[in-house]
Amino acid sequence: MSNFRTYAYLRASTKEQDATRAKEALLRFSNEHDLVISAFFAENESGAKLQRPELFRLLEIAQKGxxxxxxxxxxxxxxxxxxxxxxxxxxxxxxxxxxxxxxPTSHQFAAVKDKFTERMLSAINDLMLDMLAAIARKDYEDRRRRQQEGIAKAKSEGRYRGRPLDLELQEKIEGMLLDKKSYDYIQHILGCSRSTISKVSKRLKSE
Structure with missing residues (x-):
């Protein structure tokens, strides 16, 4: 019997996205690695924001190891x-x-038992975590920059008919498209036109 607990954290950026989408994948992984998930913590918050209630509730409950x-x-x-x-x-x-x-380097944490191996894995994993966190941040900043550039270009060509909430709407549509939601579903949830969804879809494919 392992002397540690496993807590699963699920997050989606907007309230229209399904934060629990990855639940099945995490359950499969835990079964394959003989882990028992003690609790799921799910929330709809931006990963670019530090203060996330469910993440910090998890961190407060979790114990060493x-x-x-x-x-x-x-x-x-x-x-x-x-x-x-x-x-x-x-x-x-x-x-x-x-x-x-x-x-993959983190998967061995699910079974490591001796302190030496844990310290070695921890050193490798810390480096990989920093690298992936930096990549995730860059991806976020690049996406925001492309949205701003697209709007600036549309304005300069006289094609922009946007309102202040357009950036937020585009981000929601983008997130739902990446989540493989259908046009009908997005239109129903967000109340936007199919042409708006199509424009965001074409921009995503071109990127």
Whole structure:
């Protein structure tokens, strides 16, 4: 019987996205690695924001040696460097182990038993975590920049008919398209036109 618990963290950026989408993947992983998920923590918050209620509730409950299981590192962090350093410090101080489906080096944390192996894995994993967190942040910033550039170009060509909420709407549509939601579903949830969804879809494909 393992002397640690496993907590699963699920996150989606907008309320229209399904934060529990990855639940089945995490359950499959836990079964394959003889883990028992003690609790799921799910929320709809931006990964670029440090203060996330469910994440911090998980961090408060978890004890030294416990595993925090996520689908991808960007579920935990799309944070700026200083915010990521703050979050990582909390994780390290509590002695928690991050296991992410997209980070194979972390999978061994699910079974490691001796201190030497744990320290070696921890050193390797810390480096990989920092790298993936930096990539996730860059992806977030690049996406925001492309949205701003697209609007600026449309304005200069006289094609822009947007309102202040257009950026937010586009981000929601983009998230739902990446989540493989249908046009009908997006139209029903957001109340936008199919042409708006199509424009966002074409931009995503061109990128």
């Amino acid at each position: 416990d595993v925090v299981l996520v689908e991808q590192i960007d579920r935990i962090s799309r944070l700026k460097d200083d915010d990521w350093s703050s979050l990582k410090a909390i994780i390290k101080t509590k002695g928690l182990r991050i296991v992410s489906l997209d980070l």
